[in-house]
Amino acid sequence: MPERTPMKSLKDSILESMDCEDRALLPYLPYIVQDIWTLGTDPKAIINLLKNKCVKTRDLSVLDLGCGKGAVSVQLSKELGCRCHGIDGVASFIDEARQYAKQYNVEELCTFEVGDIRKKIKELPSYDIIILGAIGPVFGSYTETIEKIKSHLNPKGFIVIDDAYLIENAPSKPGYKTKTQLLAQIHATGMEIIDEHIFSKERMEQSNLDMFQKIKLRSEELMVKHPDKKQLFENYVHDQREENQILETDVINAIFLLQER
Numbered sequence: 001m002p003e004r005t006p007m008k009s010l011k012d013s014i015l016e017s018m019d020c021e022d023r024a025l026l027p028y029l030p031y032i033v034q035d036i037w038t039l040g041t042d043p044k045a046i047i048n049l050l051k052n053k054c055v056k057t058r059d060l061s062v063l064d065l066g067c068g069k070g071a072v073s074v075q076l077s078k079e080l081g082c083r084c085h086g087i088d089g090v091a092s093f094i095d096e097a098r099q100y101a102k103q104y105n106v107e108e109l110c111t112f113e114v115g116d117i118r119k120k121i122k123e124l125p126s127y128d129i130i131i132l133g134a135i136g137p138v139f140g141s142y143t144e145t146i147e148k149i150k151s152h153l154n155p156k157g158f159i160v161i162d163d164a165y166l167i168e169n170a171p172s173k174p175g176y177k178t179k180t181q182l183l184a185q186i187h188a189t190g191m192e193i194i195d196e197h198i199f200s201k202e203r204m205e206q207s208n209l210d211m212f213q214k215i216k217l218r219s220e221e222l223m224v225k226h227p228d229k230k231q232l233f234e235n236y237v238h239d240q241r242e243e244n245q246i247l248e249t250d251v252i253n254a255i256f257l258l259q260e261r
C-alpha cells in the first residue's frame with residue numbers, strides 16, 4: 001500500500017506553499033508579498049508550453065489551483081483566450097486577482113474564488129487544463145495529487161506542474177525528490193511528461209533576487225512597525241534566503257506538461 005500524506009490544516013497548507021514555517025506570520029504574508037504579482041511559477045513559460053502542444057488554445061477551460069494573485073490565469077486568458085477558474089485560500093490574493101483581471105480586460109474570461117483547493121476540487125466539473133503553479137505538495141505525493149485531480153480533466157487534457165527536483169546523486173534535501181522518483185510516481189497514475197520547460201540557473205538567480213529584495217524590504221518595514229515581532233520577520237527573510245540557495249544550487253526548477261499515456 002502506498003503511504004498516504006496526512007491532511008494539513010488550510011493555514012499550514014498555505015504556509016508550506018509559501019516556504020514559511022511560523023503560523024504567526026500568516027496575517028502578515030499579504031503585506032510582505034504586496035509588490036509581487038507572480039508568486040511562484042512563470043506564466044510566460046506555461047503559455048509557451050501550451051502553445052506548442054495544444055491544437056487549439058482559444059476557448060480552452062483552465063483550472064488554476066492555488067492561483068495566488070491570478071498571474072497565470074489572467075495572462076493565459078489575455079494571450080490565449082482561455083476561460084480560467086482560479087482558486088486560492090488567501091482572500092486578499094483573490095481580491096488582487098480580480099483587480100488584475102479587470103486591468104487586463106479579461107474579467108469575462110476569469111473567475112476567481114476563495115477556498116481550500118483540496119475540498120473545492122470535489123465539487124468541480126472537468127477542464128481542458130489543470131495548473132498547479134508552484135504550490136508544493138498540497139495534495140500529497142505526485143501519485144496522490146494526480147489521482148485526486150485526474151477525474152476533473154477532459155479527455156486529452158493536460159496537467160501543468162511547476163516544481164523542482166533534486167539533481168541525481170546530489171545529497172538528499174527534505175521535500176525534494178529526484179526526477180527518477182517523480183517519473184515513477186507520475187507513471188503509476190497512467191500519465192506521462194510530454195514536454196517540460198527547465199529554468200536556467202541564471203534565470204532562477206535573477207527572479208529569486210528580485211523577489212527576495214521585495215520581501216526583505218517589506219519585512220524590514222514590519223520589523224519597525226512591530227518591534228516585538230522582529231524575530232518573526234527576520235526568520236522569514238532568513239528562510240527565504242536559504243530556500244533560494246537550495247533552488248539555485250541543489251535542484252532543477254521545471255514546469256512539466258502531463259497527459260494521459
Ligand SMILES: C[S@@+](CC[C@H](N)C(=O)[O-])C[C@H]1O[C@@H](n2cnc3c(N)ncnc32)[C@H](O)[C@@H]1O
Nearest residue numbers: 013014017039040041066067068089116117133
Ligand atoms: C507559491 S504560491 C503560487 C501562487 C500562484 N500559483 C503563482 O505562481 O503565482 C502558492 C499558493 O498556493 C496557495 N495554497 C496553498 N495551499 C492551499 C490550499 N489548500 N487551498 C487553496 N490555496 C492554497 C497559497 O495561498 C498560495 O497563494
